[in-house]
Amino acid sequence: MAAPFDLSDDSVVVIIGTGAGGGTLANELAQKGISVVALEAGGRHLPNDYINDEWESFGQLAWLDMRTTSGDWRVSRDFPNLPAWIVKAVGGSTVHWAGASLRFQEHEWRVRTEYGDIEGANLLDWPITADEMDPWYAKAEEKIGVTRTGGRPGLPGNNNYKVFEAGAKKLGYTQVHTGRMGINSVERDGRPACQQTGFCFQGCKFGAKWSTAYTEIPKGEATGNLEVREHAHVLKIEHGEDGRVTGVVYADKEGNQHRQAARVVAVAGNSIESPRLLLNSASAMFPDGLANSSGQVGRNYMRHMTGSVYAIFPEPVRMWRGTTMAGIISDESRNDPARGFVGGYEMETLSIGVPFMAAFLDPGAWGREFSSAMDGYENMAGMWLVGEDMPQESNRVTLHGEIKDQYGMPVPDVHFTDHPNDVAMRAHAYAQGAAVYDAVGATRTMPTPPYPSTHNLGTNRMSEKPGDGVVNRFGQSHDIPNLFVSDGSQFTTGASENPTLTIVALAIRQAETMAGMMARGEI
Amino acid sequence: MTETRAVRAMTRRELLSSGVAAGAAMVVGGGFVASATEAWAMETKALQPATMATLIQMSRDIYPHDRIADRHYALAVKAHDEKAAGDPDFAKMIEDGVAGLDAAAAEAGHGSYLGTGWEIDRVALLRAIEDGGFFQTIRGGLVVGLYNQKDVWPVFGYEGSSAEYGGYLERGFDDIAWL
Numbered sequence: 272m273a274a275p276f277d278l279s280d281d282s283v284v285v286i287i288g289t290g291a292g293g294g295t296l297a298n299e300l301a302q303k304g305i306s307v308v309a310l311e312a313g314g315r316h317l318p319n320d321y322i323n324d325e326w327e328s329f330g331q332l333a334w335l336d337m338r339t340t341s342g343d344w345r346v347s348r349d350f351p352n353l354p355a356w357i358v359k360a361v362g363g364s365t366v367h368w369a370g371a372s373l374r375f376q377e378h379e380w381r382v383r384t385e386y387g388d389i390e391g392a393n394l395l396d397w398p399i400t401a402d403e404m405d406p407w408y409a410k411a412e413e414k415i416g417v418t419r420t421g422g423r424p425g426l427p428g429n430n431n432y433k434v435f436e437a438g439a440k441k442l443g444y445t446q447v448h449t450g451r452m453g454i455n456s457v458e459r460d461g462r463p464a465c466q467q468t469g470f471c472f473q474g475c476k477f478g479a480k481w482s483t484a485y486t487e488i489p490k491g492e493a494t495g496n497l498e499v500r501e502h503a504h505v506l507k508i509e510h511g512e513d514g515r516v517t518g519v520v521y522a523d524k525e526g527n528q529h530r531q532a533a534r535v536v537a538v539a540g541n542s543i544e545s546p547r548l549l550l551n552s553a554s555a556m557f558p559d560g561l562a563n564s565s566g567q568v569g570r571n572y573m574r575h576m577t578g579s580v581y582a583i584f585p586e587p588v589r590m591w592r593g594t595t596m597a598g599i600i601s602d603e604s605r606n607d608p609a610r611g612f613v614g615g616y617e618m619e620t621l622s623i624g625v626p627f628m629a630a631f632l633d634p635g636a637w638g639r640e641f642s643s644a645m646d647g648y649e650n651m652a653g654m655w656l657v658g659e660d661m662p663q664e665s666n667r668v669t670l671h672g673e674i675k676d677q678y679g680m681p682v683p684d685v686h687f688t689d690h691p692n693d694v695a696m697r698a699h700a701y702a703q704g705a706a707v708y709d710a711v712g713a714t715r716t717m718p719t720p721p722y723p724s725t726h727n728l729g730t731n732r733m734s735e736k737p738g739d740g741v742v743n744r745f746g747q748s749h750d751i752p753n754l755f756v757s758d759g760s761q762f763t764t765g766a767s768e769n770p771t772l773t774i775v776a777l778a779i780r781q782a783e784t785m786a787g788m789m790a791r792g793e794i
Numbered sequence: 795m796t797e798t799r800a801v802r803a804m805t806r807r808e809l810l811s812s813g814v815a816a817g818a819a820m821v822v823g824g825g826f827v828a829s830a831t832e833a834w835a836m837e838t839k840a841l842q843p844a845t846m847a848t849l850i851q852m853s854r855d856i857y858p859h860d861r862i863a864d865r866h867y868a869l870a871v872k873a874h875d876e877k878a879a880g881d882p883d884f885a886k887m888i889e890d891g892v893a894g895l896d897a898a899a900a901e902a903g904h905g906s907y908l909g910t911g912w913e914i915d916r917v918a919l920l921r922a923i924e925d926g927g928f929f930q931t932i933r934g935g936l937v938v939g940l941y942n943q944k945d946v947w948p949v950f951g952y953e954g955s956s957a958e959y960g961g962y963l964e965r966g967f968d969d970i971a972w973l
Contacts, residue, residue: 323955326942429962430970437973466961476957586972591952593967625952629941637856637924637933638917645941646859649951711973 276308276498281532283308284785285519286539287505287548290363291774292758293539294483295414297499298491299782305789306496308531309488310503310521312540313359316366317485321474325626328473332366334359336682338543339671343688345720349634354685355574356723357541361501362484364541364725365771367472369596370453370480371619372417373768374408377401378606379614379659382764385606386613391690392661393571397763398735398744404776411776415453415481416460424456425449426465429593431620434584434652438707439600439618446601450619453481453771454594460486469622471595503529506680508536508552508561508754516561516754522678535753535785535794537746539778542572542727542760546668547683549731549741562731562741562748562756569669571662571732572685573765574724576693578656579621580704581632582713583647590622590652603703604658604767612695615767616658618704623653631722644717652708656700657726659767661690668730726770731760745784746777753794757781816847817908819864827868834865840878840885845892848907849874849932852895855916856933857940861949870939871932891928895919 276283283306286293297309313334322328333356340347340354347354358364378385381396388394412420419425426449428436439447454475455464465479478485491497502524509530511517518532538545546569550560560568597620604615623631625648633641666688670681689697705716734740737749746761748754757778759770766773788794810830813823821828822843827850828835838846846868853867878885896906898919904910907919923929940946947954956962 321957323957326938427968429967433968433970433973465963466957467963467967468956468961470956477961584972587951588970589951589953589966592956592962592965624954625947625950626938626942629937635933639858642857642859645857645950646861 276306278529279532280306281517282306282534283532284535284537285310285531285533286537286757287519288312288363288539288541288544288758289361289483289488289499290358290539290541290758291365291368291483291771292778293537294362294365294487295775295778296537296539296757296782297497298483298487299779300786301491301494301496303782303786304496305786307491307498308533309497309499310505310519310531311361311499311501312504313361314501315361315484316474318474318476318478321476323468323470323473323476325473325624328470332358332360332474337674337676338682339674339684340686341684342666342686345634346723347687350723353723354687355541355543355727356725357727360484361488361499362482365482366474366484368453368771369471369619369621369769370594371596371599371769372412372415372451372453372772373617375401375404375766375768375773376604379764379766380404382614382659389613389661389692391663392692393664394662395732395734395739395763398733407776407780408772410779411772414779415772415775416455417451417453417772418456419448419451423459426452426454426456426594426597429467429597430588431590431593431622431652432598434588434711435598435600435620435654435707438710441710442706444600444602448599449597450599452594452596455479465594467593469591469593469595504678505540505548506551506678508538508548510554510556510561510751514556514751516751526678535755535789537755537757538731539757541758542730543668543683543685545756545758545760546730547670550670551680557750562750562754564750565734565738565740567732567739567741569730570664570667571729572666572668572687572727573660573662573729573762574687574721575726575728575765576616576656576658576660576696576700577721577726578697578701579653579719580656580701580708580716581644581651581653581719582705582708582716583644584650584652584711584713587649588652589649590620591624595622596620596655600707603700610699612692612699614659614692614696616656616696616700617767617769618700618707619655619657621653621655632717632719634720644715647715654704654707656697656704657767657769658696658700659765660693662729662732662764663688663690726759726765728759728762728765728770731756733761733763746781747784755781755785816844817851818911820847820850820908822847829864832863832865834868836868836872839875841875841888844908845889846871846875848892848895849888851908851916852920852932853936853940855913855920857936858913859949862946866940866943866946869943870936873935873939874932887928887931891926894928895923898922
């Protein structure tokens with residue numbers, strides 16, 4: 272049963288956030304007999320609560336606390352207070368992820384070496400190798416039940432995939448299939464196979480898609496070693512005179528503040544909230560924020576090079592039926608600088624409903640050019656383009672100088688401007704995406720600009736040397752030994768793959784390391 | 795529509811005869827705007843009925859869907875009337891916006907926005923104000939106000955919620971036949 276721990280219990284590991292990183296870490300530690308208090312800013316929503324309605328679900332799940340944006344990115348113009356589309360609930364963004372579960376390619380762990388010095392890019396090799404990650408990836412795939420790994424069958428292709436696959440093959444692409452997905456293709460782990468419902472982004476009503484909300488979290492709670500406190504929004508991490516963290520201050524649902532003592536603190540609030548929390552925890556001893564002797568906290572914000580291509584055909588496609596992300600083309604994910612950019616991108620089918628199509632197809636557009644595209648909705652196919660973007664020191668999360676949140680804490684500002692490499696890659700990806708659909712008779716193709724960020728990465732990055740980043744190869748902060756980062760903010764670079772599998776693999780590995788350090792009395 | 799209570803006492807003929815034509819498709823009268831051809835009428839709380847009629851036409855000109863009836867555009871802009879009822883500054887912004895549009899239409903020789911007979915001419919009037927707050931308020935409200943009406947989804951072929959039907963596993967998720 273879920274264990275209640277005392278606020279003054281300083282033997283517990285406090286984990287901030289219950290998504291892919293925090294939720295996985297919480298269960299892994301609980302399984303090892305370690306006491307864990309997981310503090311989740313949102314409430315608990317389970318499959319029965321999820322809503323097959325885009326805006327209603329958005330209101331239920333999305334992180335809507337005040338944020339500001341700056342920089343040249345179009346999101347800042349069209350959605351100035353919505354830099355990211357992520358979830359505020361138990362399970363975090365594993366409630367709305369599409370399920371793509373891809374390993375990094377070997378070279379993507381060492382891109383500074385592979386790509387060389389790219390002007391304006393703050394590239395760095397990860398302090399981990401592909402070989403070292405192999406067994407952790409295998410554990411993550413087993414945990415999630417990733418299709419097309421471990422002998423598990425792939426999902427069947429829906430209409431959107433069939434159009435995509437046919438176009439890809441006509442173009443000569445060879446790495447085309449229905450994806451390695453964190454969605455059951457057969458009943459597994461007490462959860463059914465995919466019912467092709469659509470609405471993967473709104474939470475899977477059948478629980479076929481893996482989410483920590485109904486896998487890791489209840490499994491951890493069943494050990495008696497994990498307590499999840501919902502509506503517990505952490506405001507500040509505190510430390511003692513020895514510079515080690517001692518606990519966290521959080522606000523409950525009513526806004527009352529509490530202090531939970533801690534032996535270890537692991538931050539997993541996604542790449543906007545995690546650096547914000549470290550910066551908001553500044554003290555006399557750490558005036559620039561916790562774990563920030565490098566000055567890298569909040570910097571190198573990455574969001575993947577993204578964009579979409581929607582195409583209209585003479586006949587119906589009905590792309591919304593079935594898995595939202597139903598297949599992948601990986602041919603362009605290689606590093607081939609002859610294309611005019613370093614790194615690569617994946618092409619993945621995507622579907623959004625009429626309400627979100629109206630909001631995101633071409634924000635701000637109006638008139639018949641726009642409405643005629645909407646009129647073609649039933650005959651539309653769609654894909655998302657997701658590639659490696661360049662880390663830049665000036666793309667960063669900072670604390671807003673004036674605006675405060677409901678608890679009186681400075682809100683985050685998210686500053687982003689594309690690197691020229693990102694722009695060149697996007698242009699190539701748009702052209703290839705359109706070519707896929709043209710090959711099977713599209714009568715109109717439309718490049719669609721990036722949505723508010725779903726892949727938020729890099730703002731507490733991992734580095735070999737303390738001067739280059741915030742955390743070491745285990746996600747442990749260079750400055751404070753009992754302070755860890757457990758989410759995508761520890762990514763040194765973003766690779767071209769969807770990040771969840773890597774976040775989960777790193778969390779499993781981190782739990783092993785953390786447990787060893789605790790057993791040896793190092794933390 | 796559900797907003798017909800106050801005008802239900804009148805017959806449709808009486809209602810229409812009590813108002814004056816607002817463009818080709820609508821009639822406005824004391825506290826209401828009604829369709830000249832469809833069976834709906836809408837009370838107005840704070841905005842002038844002629845203003846609401848203009849907003850409805852303007853909405854169709856912004857997101858023209860020839861297979862969507864006026865009542866959906868009327869529903870989409872109704873929230874502005876409700877907001878105006880509790881926010882005089884907002885009401886003034888809307889009334890001033892419509893007045894400005896009418897003035898521009900008069901200058902162009904059309905009399906008023908609703909009196910501007912051709913879509914191409916009305917769109918030209920809108921292009922001239924598209925960066926302004928009034929236009930962006932109306933356009934921005936339509937993104938959700940129009941496209942999130944479940945009643946209009948069938949026009950786009952969109953089927954909405956599917957979980958209650960067991961998803962599409964047995965209902966055509968892979969039924970494409972023309973490839």
